Amino acid sequence: MIELSASWSVISLVALGAFHGLNPAMGWLFAVARGLQERRLRAVLVALGPIALGHALAIGVAAVVVGLLGLVLPASALLLLGGGALLIFAAVKVATRFRHPRWVGMRVGARELVLWSFLMATAHGAGLMIVPVLAQQSDTVATVAASDHAEHLGHAGHAAQADPGGHAGHAERLGEGLVASLAAVGLHTAAMFLVMGMLAVLVYRKVGVDVLRRAWINLDFIWVGALVVAGAVTLGSGFWSIVAG
């Protein structure tokens, strides 16, 4: 059961990473523009690192928040909260017509590029979109930790409900949660980087930016759809975990 959900979260993280990497507004197009401006492939490649880092930071913020909340909230509450946040964010995106930061400026250094990517990813709700996976993962980690914990306590002859081991359990969970979160962020960003990098090089070297005119479908619509689906699934699994208790 745990293995199954773990492999599901790997697939989800990679798929979402690829999805984020596809979005021209979140990185690869900026890299291509810099290449065209400087007339060399190197400029495209150099831009990819900072963009990926900014994206990872945006995802990282979500992972840290979920990880911390996971310490104090049970998985079902975390799922309900995450699902609600996703749906509200989707509504806000629609109400504000998918507004994102009004960034003017093509000439940015690496540090500013990180900031730009972080802002764009955050404004698009990229981190939020990962929350269901992270919450599920935190649930898994918690379950594993809890069962280990229970076993340990059982051997010691205490009731599973007993408190004394609680603090040590938190620290343990925090450590495991952190590792899992970092792995999740890394995995997601790697997938994003790969897709973004391939697209950037392909468009710069072979296809040309004219492709934008035909192929750039409105990802905002798909994006908000993804947010709603993620929100609904998360809420649903939250409810389920209450009902199935």
Added chain:
Amino acid sequence: MNYQSWLRRLTPLNRRKVLKHSMAAGGVLAAGTLSAVGASKETLAVSTWTPDPTFYPSPRSAMKAPAETLAYVARINPNGNGQSDAICVVDVDPASTAYGTVIGELELTYPGDELHHFGWNACSSMLCPTAAHPHVQRRYLIVPGLRSSRLYVIDTQPDPTNPKIVKTIEPEEIAAKTGYSKGHTVHCGPDGIYVSALGAPDGGGPGGIFVLDHDTFDVRGRWEVDRGDQYLHYDFWWHLGYDTMITSEWGTPEMVETGIQPELLLGAQYGHRLHFWDLRRRRHTQTVDLGKENQIVLELRPAHDPSKTYGFVNTVVSLNDLSAGIFLWYRDNGSWAARKVIQIPAEPAAEEDLPPALKPFKAVPPLVTDIELSVDDRFLYVSCWGTGELKQYDVSDPFNPKETGSVRIGGIVRREGHPAASGPLNGGPQMVEVSRDGKRVYLTNSLYMTWDEQFYPDGINGWLVKLDADPEGGMRFDERFFLDFGDQRPHQVRLQGGDASTDSYCFS
């Protein structure tokens, strides 16, 4: 009692209750989402599935755009008889039976606006990667009244031949939110719609730029954060690839509204400088003086290719010899510099042929009042409103322009005719617009009402003409295209889908 133990205490019945309440909460959330969607309908811009087909990532691809079939032309009523100015829709499709005629017009709400330059709500800069949002339509014309300071938003859909006013921004609102008046030129920027303004509401300075929201067309405020020594203002445009804004200088409202003032001109009080700005931080970075004898610095035409760092600007009249100048600005050792690359001399004339203002000089100044650079940055068109000539230069080498074409029409003294309308014609080539593919050139003949009276005191009969340009240089009048506006005065021409002075690009 913690949450988990509370959960465990729930009987199956209670669990169903929790589920019911949760579902109710979900319903409220969904309703909230829907009402948010409903509220968003108040904005005018509509999201689309694919980018507007008139957006092009690079000037190179914009050159391949299909030929325009409609043109929007500002028509000014100079008669002060209560009739409003209008936006006319002109058929420019050579295959159409209505070719070269007005097939639709929208009279504005109030008389006396004096429409000048207007622009589109959205253009190719929507594809710029830093804040890309290309899934909108090039659909609304943003139309400032130079005399009234009012601003209209005009919808060209669903019937492009029957545009409608959808929003009017009154001068009081612009003054309150920006401190500016006398809106003039509009450019769609990557992050908003930029509008230039000649000055302050009291008729003084400084002039500058204000920004409208892309979606709602609300006035967002003044653009400048730090204007340095800039005070006079006229045109603006940018090098998007270099985060650089350029602005030019004409005069404050009180310096220009009643006509050109000889004492200001002879005192070299009109604008003669260029200003360079950090587009991103909205700060003035450098002033380049073109020499105070080069009076009135108007139209800025930066290279469309975002990787290039030069552009052209016209100076209307030189105090030395009444000549007009075209300056090139360029990057030089990390800062901006400018040099005169074209000088067009005045033409000697008999005193009795000249209007009172020019009699003492016994010459007609060329009065270069508008210029236009083709989208491929190869040809520069220069309107000589005084002498009645349109010149074409090959500026492939921007430092060494070569004249490749010239046509004559109107003019203060010459009053040259047109193949389809024998002279005398008055007014002269003024607003010049070039199609995206560079093959067609449109010209109108009025400048600014009070200035028109000084240089063409017998009045101006408005006309719009079209020229065919040879891709290798040279141009000639289209004999089928002479649109007579009678006593009305056409000004800015905007081509459907964009033209050489509407769009800026982020990809080289």
